[in-house]
Amino acid sequence: MAESPLKQTPLNAVHRVAGARMVDFGGWDMPVQYSGIIDEHHTVRRQVGLFDVSHMGEIVVTGPQAFDLVNYAATSAVSKMAEGQAQYAGLLYEHGGFVDDILIYKVSNNDFFLCVNASNQEKDFDHIVSINRFDAQVDFASASYAQLAIQGPKAAATAQQLTATDLSKIRYYRFADGEFCGIPSRIARTGYTGEDCFEVFFDPAHAESLWNQILEAGAGFNIKPCGLGARNTLRLEAAMALYGHEISATINPIEAGLLHNMDLNKDFHGKAALAPTLEKGPSRKLVGFEMTGRGIARDGYEVFADGLPAGWVTSGSPSPTLNKNIGLAYVPADKSELGREIHVLIRGAQVPAVIVPTPFYKRAK
C-alpha cells in the first residue's frame, strides 16, 4: 500500500519548533506530548492547558430544511436546541452502528455547524449527503477552520483577556460568534477533558498568532501547550467516548450507554435497527473499571467474568488524577453491575479489576 503523506494542521511547524513529540494520529501528524503527558494532564486539572485540535473536521448544513436534515442524521433531540447551543450526538448507519459521534452547534434553524472526528470527516460528509432528502445544503468546511481548545479551571480567565465577548454569559455547551484576538471566531464552551473549557474556531491563517497570544494570556496561570496524550487521559477520566474505542460501526448507542442522548420521539437514521435492543435491553454494556491487581489494562485487552471470556477493554490507562489504573470495557449486560470483580488478561495473566461508576473524575462545581 502506498503511504500517503500525513496531514498537518496550520500549527505543525510551531509544534515541532516547541519540541513536541509528533505521532501519526489517524493520518494526521499531531503532537502527542510537549513537557510530558502527566505534567500536561495535571496542568489542565489544576490550571489551564492549550490544545491544537485543528485536525477536527467541520461540516456546515444550511438551507430551509437544515434543521430537518440534522435532526434526521443525529440521534439527539435537535428540536430542543436553542440558537447558540451545542449538543452531543451520534450519527448512525442504517444498521444502528456508529458512523461517528459529533458536536452539533446550532446557529439557527437554517444553519448548523457540525464538529466531527478528524479521521471520520470525509466519511461523515458522504454519509450526511447520502441521507439528504431535504432542501438542505451540506458543505465540507474543514479547510476553513483552525480549532484551539483552552481547557482547565483557568480557561475562562485566560480566554477573557482576548475577547470583548462576555464569556461568563456563555454557559456550558453554548457558544457565541465574536472576535477573539481581533479575529472573527466561534467561541464555544465545549471540551473533551471534564474541565471548564473553551473551544475557538477561526480562519487557519491566524492559527499561529492566536496560539501565541493564548499562551501569553495564560502565562500568569502557567498555561502549557498540551498534546493528544494528555487529551486522552483527561477524556478517559471524564469517561467520554472516543470513536474507534468506545464507539464504532459495530457498537450501537444503547450499548455505549448513550440512551439518554437519544430522542426516541423522532425518526432518525438507524433508529429502526435499534428496536430489538430497545425492547430487550442491550446484551453488552460499556462499564468503567479500576484495576485492583498490579497491571495496566490497555485498549483491546481481553476481559474475563466468572472465569470466562466476556468482553474487551476499549480504553485503558493510568489515571494521573486518581493515581489508579482505570479503563472502560464492554461486558455482558448481566455481568455489568457495579462492584463486580472482573479480570483483564495482561500478558497471559488474568489480573483482577472491579467495575466502578463513571465518570472516574468529576470536577467540583
Next chain:
Amino acid sequence: MYPDNYRYTKDHEWVTVEGDTATAGITHHAQEQLGDIVFVDLPKVGDSCTQGKTMGSVESVKAVSDIYSPVSGEVIAVNDSLSSSPEVLNADPHGTGWLVKIRVSNAVELDGLMTAAAYQEYLGGSH
C-alpha cells in the same frame, strides 16, 4: 550521555559486566521515547534469560514496551525499588534505574553488542 564501559542493543537496552555479573537496563533514548514511565514488570530472581528474548516490560502512560535481555544467564537481582518509583527510569536510566543483574552464562555474547560510539551512530541513523 552513554557510558563507554556499557554495551548496547538495537532494542535500546544497555549492559555492563563486572566479573561474571551483568547489570542491565534501558537506555536514555528508550526512556525518552517512552515518556513518563509508570509501570515496570521484571523477571524474578532465579529466572533464566536468553539474549534477545523478552524478560519483562516497561510501560509509559501511553505505551507498553518489551524489554529484551541483552545477555543470557540467570537473574540474580532485580531492582525492586522501581515498582514503587518507576519514574527513576526516566530520571536515571543508566544508573539507579538499572533493571536486573544477571549471572552471565556466555560472555562471548557481549561481542555482538554495540559500543557507546556505535550505539550513538545507530541512534543518529535511525532518526
